[in-house]
Amino acid sequence: VTAVAAAGRPSPLRAGFEVTRRDRWHATVTMTVRPDEPVFAGHYPAFPILPGVCVIEHIRLGALATIPAAGPGWDMTEIGRARFLGPVFPGDRLTTDLDWTPGDGCWWCAATAATQHGIAAKVKLGFAGRDQP
Amino acid sequence: VIAAAQLRNALPHRYPMLLVDRVTTDAGCGELTAIKAVTCNEPWYADIPDELGEEAYDYPAVLVLESWCQAAGVLAAQAAARGSRVMLFGGVSNVRFSGRVRPGDTLEHRVRQLLALDSTAVFEGECLVGPQLVMTVGRLVIASRPQAELRDQVAMARAGADLDG
Numbered sequence: 001v002t003a004v005a006a007a008g009r010p011s012p013l014r015a016g017f018e019v020t021r022r023d024r025w026h027a028t029v030t031m032t033v034r035p036d037e038p039v040f041a042g043h044y045p046a047f048p049i050l051p052g053v054c055v056i057e058h059i060r061l062g063a064l065a066t067i068p069a070a071g072p073g074w075d076m077t078e079i080g081r082a083r084f085l086g087p088v089f090p091g092d093r094l095t096t097d098l099d100w101t102p103g104d105g106c107w108w109c110a111a112t113a114a115t116q117h118g119i120a121a122k123v124k125l126g127f128a129g130r131d132q133p
Numbered sequence: 134v135i136a137a138a139q140l141r142n143a144l145p146h147r148y149p150m151l152l153v154d155r156v157t158t159d160a161g162c163g164e165l166t167a168i169k170a171v172t173c174n175e176p177w178y179a180d181i182p183d184e185l186g187e188e189a190y191d192y193p194a195v196l197v198l199e200s201w202c203q204a205a206g207v208l209a210a211q212a213a214a215r216g217s218r219v220m221l222f223g224g225v226s227n228v229r230f231s232g233r234v235r236p237g238d239t240l241e242h243r244v245r246q247l248l249a250l251d252s253t254a255v256f257e258g259e260c261l262v263g264p265q266l267v268m269t270v271g272r273l274v275i276a277s278r279p280q281a282e283l284r285d286q287v288a289m290a291r292a293g294a295d296l297d298g
Contacts, residue, residue: 009191010177038176042150051150052222053195053202060195076194079228084221 012039013057020095022066027098029062035090050088055113055121059096063109067127068100078126080108086120094120105129135159135207143210144203145220149176152200153242156207163246167204173236192234197260197268198225202275204242205256209249209275220277223253227271238262252277 014037021028033050040048060076067074088094092115101108106128113121135143135156144151158166171192181189206220234240241261248255253276260268 042147081226
């Protein structure tokens with residue numbers, strides 16, 4: 001799944017991702033961090049690190065592809081918490097486990113993202129219906 | 134006022150990830166207001182097909198957050214010596230997105246520093262477009278680390294992976 005196709009919206013990530021495991025309440029998504037991602041030119045010059053917000057974006061895209069709720073129109077409306085525990089570099093393989101919990105008119109997605117070097121981030125995102133224009 | 138040239142001294146970010154245009158108010162007491170103008174020339178819009186409607190131009194929420202964090206980073210840079218240090222987004226909590234942002238909008242970031250130590254600072258605040266609140270940030274932790282420390286960290290991780298393999 002490409003990033004733009006997954007979200008139907010612009011994204012700072014060019015790389016697509018793959019859903020490698022999925023059941024009703026759990027999923028796993030993976031992506032290889034492309035060295036030619038546009039963000040690396042400026043984050044940071046001569047020392048490329050994937051921005052933490054791009055790890056959140058990877059999780060958001062994977063979540064939108066696997067949310068248990070019916071129908072389109074969902075999007076991230078809240079970051080309950082995000083802790084960044086290790087750097088992600090160009091070429092790393094990012095694997096993220098997603099666990100879903102229903103809330104009051106929303107869905108919560110708890111995610112752990114890891115590279116081959118260890119855990120990169122632990123994140124909890126809230127999803128609700130996207131406002132209509 | 135801190136304008137574009139000075140911002141490059143305060144932040145290590147560069148195009149296309151330098152997402153603050155100007156600091157408009159720096160009270161010098163741990164509070165700051167900064168702006169970022171959103172334009173459809175940003176690379177995130179490069180692949181949007183022509184046939185899609187206006188909603189296809191919603192600015193990525195995570196970049197609204199990144200932009201706000203960089204405004205906080207200007208305050209963090211004032212508190213910590215820079216040199217060859219890398220600014221890292223340590224953690225964030227209670228962030229709520231409450232409005233959409235599109236090309237032509239100007240983000241106004243309001244940042245308040247809650248705590249500042251040598252290598253760690255904590256912030257809260259919000260982002261507005263005109264009178265409309267588009268994001269609130271309950272808590273952001275920014276850490277600064279020497280580049281060499283990060284390089285050592287990844288070198289050790291890779292050496293460990295080689296041994297495991």
